[in-house]
Amino acid sequence: MTAHNASLPEKPRVLIADDEAMMRTFIVEALQGEQYTVVQYDPCNADPSLLRRPWDVAVFDIVMPGKDGFALRKDMLPHSSSTQYIIMTAYPDLKNHDKAIEVGAFTFLVKPFRAEQIRYAVRGALRRKQSFEKTCTSENSGDSMGLIGTSAHLCHVRDRIRLMAPLDIPALVVGESGTGKELVARAIHSQSARREAPFIPVNCGGLTPSLIESELFGHVQGAFTGANKTKNGLFGAADGGTLFLDEIGELPPELQTRFLRFLDTGEYMRVGEARPRKANVRVVSATNRDLEAMVTQGIFRADLYYRLRGGCIQCAPLRERKEDIVPLVRHLLDDGFAIHPEALSAIAAFDWPGNVRELAMFISTLKGTCNTDTISLEGVRRMLALYGGKNIAETVSSYREMKARAVDRFDKGYFSSLLESTGGNITQAASTAQMDRKNFRQKLKQLGLYEKQQL
Numbered sequence: 001m002t003a004h005n006a007s008l009p010e011k012p013r014v015l016i017a018d019d020e021a022m023m024r025t026f027i028v029e030a031l032q033g034e035q036y037t038v039v040q041y042d043p044c045n046a047d048p049s050l051l052r053r054p055w056d057v058a059v060f061d062i063v064m065p066g067k068d069g070f071a072l073r074k075d076m077l078p079h080s081s082s083t084q085y086i087i088m089t090a091y092p093d094l095k096n097h098d099k100a101i102e103v104g105a106f107t108f109l110v111k112p113f114r115a116e117q118i119r120y121a122v123r124g125a126l127r128r129k130q131s132f133e134k135t136c137t138s139e140n141s142g143d144s145m146g147l148i149g150t151s152a153h154l155c156h157v158r159d160r161i162r163l164m165a166p167l168d169i170p171a172l173v174v175g176e177s178g179t180g181k182e183l184v185a186r187a188i189h190s191q192s193a194r195r196e197a198p199f200i201p202v203n204c205g206g207l208t209p210s211l212i213e214s215e216l217f218g219h220v221q222g223a224f225t226g227a228n229k230t231k232n233g234l235f236g237a238a239d240g241g242t243l244f245l246d247e248i249g250e251l252p253p254e255l256q257t258r259f260l261r262f263l264d265t266g267e268y269m270r271v272g273e274a275r276p277r278k279a280n281v282r283v284v285s286a287t288n289r290d291l292e293a294m295v296t297q298g299i300f301r302a303d304l305y306y307r308l309r310g311g312c313i314q315c316a317p318l319r320e321r322k323e324d325i326v327p328l329v330r331h332l333l334d335d336g337f338a339i340h341p342e343a344l345s346a347i348a349a350f351d352w353p354g355n356v357r358e359l360a361m362f363i364s365t366l367k368g369t370c371n372t373d374t375i376s377l378e379g380v381r382r383m384l385a386l387y388g389g390k391n392i393a394e395t396v397s398s399y400r401e402m403k404a405r406a407v408d409r410f411d412k413g414y415f416s417s418l419l420e421s422t423g424g425n426i427t428q429a430a431s432t433a434q435m436d437r438k439n440f441r442q443k444l445k446q447l448g449l450y451e452k453q454q455l
Contacts, residue, residue: 012126015050017041017072018061018088023111027059030115031122043067051076055083057106057125059118062089062096066414070099074320084125084152088113105152128155145187147180148331149324153316157184164311165191170263172248172308173286175315178357181286182246184313188284189242197241202234205247213255219271227272235268239279248308249289249300260304283308318359319351328356332363339375346380412447419449 014036016027024040031038041050043064051072058076060069067075073085087100090111100108106125109117145161147154164171165188173181182201189199207215214224218233234243245251251259262268263283267276285308294300318325325348333339352359366375366383415429422428430440 011035011037012056013054014038014122015041015053015055015058017043017058017064017069019043019064020061023061026115027118030118034119034122036122041072043072048075056129057084057086057122059086059088059122062087063091074322082129082150082152082155084129086118086121086125145191146183147187148328149321150327151321151324153321154324157313157315158187160311160313161187161191164188164313166193167311168192168194168282169310170282170308171284171311171313172291173284173313173315174291175286175288176317176355177288178355179315179317180356181288181315182244184315185242185244185284185286189244189282192242192282194241194282198238199242199244200234200238201244201246203246205250212252213258214271216255217258217268217270220273224271230270233268233270235262235279235281236277238281240281242282242284245283245285247287247289248285249287249291249294253299253301256301256304260301260307263304263307317352318355319353322348325352325359328359329363332360333367333375337367337370337373337375340377343375343377343380346377346384350384411443412449415444415447415449419444 012035014031016024016038018024018027019042021042024042028038028040039050040046043066055076058073060072062069064072069087069089076083085100085105086107086109087096087105088109088111089096092108092110097108106128107121109121145158147157161184171185171188173184175181185201186199189195202215204212214227214231214233216234218231218236219227221227221230258268262279262281266278266280268279269276291300291305291308295302295305326344329339329344329347347359347362354361362383366379369383370376370379415433418429418433419426422432426441426444427437430437433440435443
């Protein structure tokens, strides 16, 4: 195996990003003999175009100068959607671990690790990539579970659905509004043994506090004013199937106790009825709120929270999986419309704070206002301006212009931080940057930072 040899496309391609040369060399040597094409990426002086090549596996350190590993991954996403990521760090904490899992990383390695650990990790990541590509190939045959996209994150979500669906335990789907939480819940149901039974969705936030108990548990005739006939309730209607409770964080505290009892015993009582009833229902819940924080604040019962999250699936926002935007747009346009490549790039560059729901509404409106069967760049720009995309013209600038802006932002951030850390001492800062003092001073002048220093 020869590092930096990109001429063997049939070999799995592995990118190693770390600012420590010794760590990069250690990984290259550990992978010796594995028949991979391995390339090192030094964030301090590497060619950024390396991030735009297709990689099978990327091994990223978290803490690096300029951009951390998560930021590098984000830069790579539009160009290498099926890449599997291995995150490593010498400073482990739960937040970084959870973030790595949420963005679909294959594994999280804590330095120092042994050579066999990285070998096993890369082999496992390659097997996962093969599985992911099979899923993407079968996407149009109905095996995609309705989740349109090619990102590693969606691959991870599909894996979690397959794992959890047959377990028949409560599940919790977490994510921002519009990220497809109900689609995930429906996929869990359709992949389970309950697929032939009802899937009953209910939005807890859309029910009035006075009626939510009756809606969920049902009531008997005469139980309260207006109860003219007995009502089964959603638990009864979902018997044998799945009850999907969206916005579970809106469930009133007084009903949380009754809901917990149902999860524990399968028993519930209609309003106005003393006799308990049983229902065989699997509960899948969803929320865009921080339930852990609500537990800490005493708003949400801790025992109910831990019972609900028998299995948990995180739905990432579109801005963190932008490679899914293009297949989503093509899916949403699948009725005779074509789209100009630059128009597609402009849509993919937008952050979509409302996620898939907002993107779907945007495409629907775009089609309705289009006078031809081809979506143009001008039409997309006009629509994006209404969505807050005032700088969208920048997203379709030339590669040279975009690269220059990115390099300028990096340089200003790096040199400003370096000067701050050395108290404005140019000699010390130049030494740290491993630059000639004269060249270092010239660089500061270019960036407008030189006159601020006390020489």
